[in-house]
Amino acid sequence: MKKIAIALYLIVVTLNSSCAQETENKVSETENPPFSAELYVDGLQLPWGLTMMPDNSLLITEIDGKVIHFKDKIKTEISNIPEIYRRGQGGLMDIALHPNYEENGWIYITYASEGEGEEKGGNTTLMRAKLKDNAFIEKQLLYKATPNTTKGQHFGSRIVFDNEGYLYFSVGDRGDRDVNPQDITRDGGKIYRLNDDGSIPSDNPFVNTDGAKKAIYSYGHRNPQGLVKNPETGKIWNHEHGPQGGDEINIIKKGANFGWPLITYGINYSGTPITDKTAMEGMEQPLHYWVPSIAPSGMAFISTDNYKGMKGNLLVGSLKFQYLEHLVMKDDKVVKREKLLPEIGRVRDIKEGKDGLIYIAVEGKGIYKLVPNN
Template identity: 50%
Template sequence: MLKSIGTLVSAGLITIIGFSFVSPEEDTNMAGPDFNPVSAAEFLSDPAVNYKTYCAGCHGEKMDMFVDRQWKHGNTKADIFKSVKFGLENEGMPAFGASLSDKELNALADYILEGIKNVDKYTDNEKPASDLFKTEEMDIRLELVAEGTDIPWAMAFLPGQEMLVTDRNGKFYRVKADKTLQSISGAPEVLARGQGGLMDVILDPAFAQNKRIYLSYSKFKSEGAAVLATTAIMQAKLEGNTLTEQKDIFVAEPYSRTQHHYGSRMQFGKDGYLYFSVGERGNEKVNPQEIKGNDLGKVHRIKSDGSIPADNPFVKTPGAEASIYNYGHRNPQGMTIHPETGKIWTNEHGPRGGDEINIEEPGKNYGWPVITYGINYNGKPISNLTAKAGMIQPVHYWIPSIGPSGLAFVAGDRYKNWKGNLLSGSLRFKFLQRTVLKGNKVVKEEILFKNIGRVRDVRMAPDGFIYIAVETPGRIYRLVPVDK
């Protein structure tokens, strides 16, 4: 008697109509403890399975990736039905009318339309009507703290109700208690092109005694007619409104002609060491998986003077960069520390789909681009794998991409119903994302302050308030809970 197709799939032993299913070790989404074998008839009538069978090879394994696109030939049910049934010969899409019945085609179209609805919920353009917002747990008023910047990339909080703010264009400011901006001189010269410029800023854990701060930025040099750039970390001393004793304690190698994916978020760990991200600079084929002579697509860990901790995971690996803490990253632009466990958490830009939240562990491979939940911007798959042995799965991933930047855990008592939640800025959809966790599992999400602007940074301040930085025009807001 013929085994059920589900059983054969779970064993990695079958190819159906030109589509090869991978083994459970390669794709945990197709098989595993929750995979229930089904009959051949049920298998072929399931629109989710039909999508994997006929569509995923060209459009990406996750249907959500596919629907996050421009619909050149229309995205109504009739349009989708027609395209799948009759194909698009001039664009290389085959016709599937001979393989799928009209009933199955209609079910597949409905399945895709549900995915389109998931994208549409992010994309309305209605602007906020006031500075007061109702959320699921409380009412929040956005109090304007500072304005006058262009792209406020990061915030750091000083004693006396003041803060430091970096502007990606290279300007560096102190926001005074009266909400005015004071320029600070001595910031590094930056290549303010593409995604580069003056980026993160954090204080030394002993700032009260040593006045040291750390800035990440796009460092550049000329090579003939070409301008090359990389991610660098500068340590400096803040004396009044001037930086002194500037020195680069880290410069990522190799430099690149590209002008994107710098990473650049920093966080001091409970161990006193400086953790920071470096993006893969757009060269995913080489940089993120190479640890020898290559700092790109990595999270690094160094001492505050730039020297290397003796217990870094690759210190004894011949040829490896000793500062590397882990690898296989694309472009992490959010980094924070868990207030209880002390673990470093990041959020990271995927391509089209596949933005991630990760917990950073020593020596681990986070998989980019071998495994990903996203596809290329041109609609073509990057990899047919979302999981592989030896590569870390994200805590959470977003489809469609929200463009995450900035990351903070909610602590203290001002936001009691949010305590322990994770906040991420969304550049693409212009909101703040609230992520509810149970342990390390995401159990709920809420969109906050929709269309407030591209949220570049989010921080918990020593005064117990949450602050967000919004782009163009650059504004910084304090989140003030309002009693009902």
């Protein structure tokens, strides 16, 4: 019965979708992409995030609690990282450099932590630190989502800076969809905006709302594991996991409600409906959604000319189907989907490096470099 219910749901959603979205949900396999995938860093278990240093070396996070510096083919583990709460999808997650890293040396990470004197369990945390002699120093806790919970799902969490130097990071709904995402007095199911030192920008949308979490920039999110700046417009884009169907791409807007769980193109994993609504007044529609879900993780705009015909498009990792998805973009719309690197594995993160090359993190394998074809 479950399979029948899901099949019927997918038929209904497809019929109700616009022609454009129907076209977008058809994915074609590209036999000859303009690159080859070269295993660049091997021996990694679950590389969750990566970033490139000014000298083109890599900093890589492993979810179990390691930060690895890869330079000159040597992996060095960074010491003095914060204590990590490892449960389910939670652990050591994203890593990013300050836009002015060469001047100030700040490195930002998100991770699950317990905190002191709080409820049992953990929640998503943001901190920054500097790197000296392969150790973190000057560690500063910038934000700790509350309350703690022992649930193991939906921690988020990605980090990105905009053109004005504001820091954005995501926290999933922590498995409490009926409470957290729509309540701006609670953490969870949100995208947050901070100054680079963790203080609250004076023009954040809810700074003058009684009881609200002042760091919230947008809400109504489920589990955002993609967050990236569009290099052409400077706008912040995210993608997030839907339930059974309904993964989304959104352009983040100040104070916007993205609807979860009141509207969704997905259903429960059991096959039962979450809601009969895919749209409501005052809630944002996704720029793109996937039915069925691909379980997206990691996202990068291609700003380089190194990959023929791909500049300006998006790359998204698929955890569920274990491939790299190429989204051809036109006027902020997905006009074509292409499956690249089929069966490469669970793609967890994607970054375009300062060297103009794309790097992808794959669970159980490591970091691949996409080498352009001559």
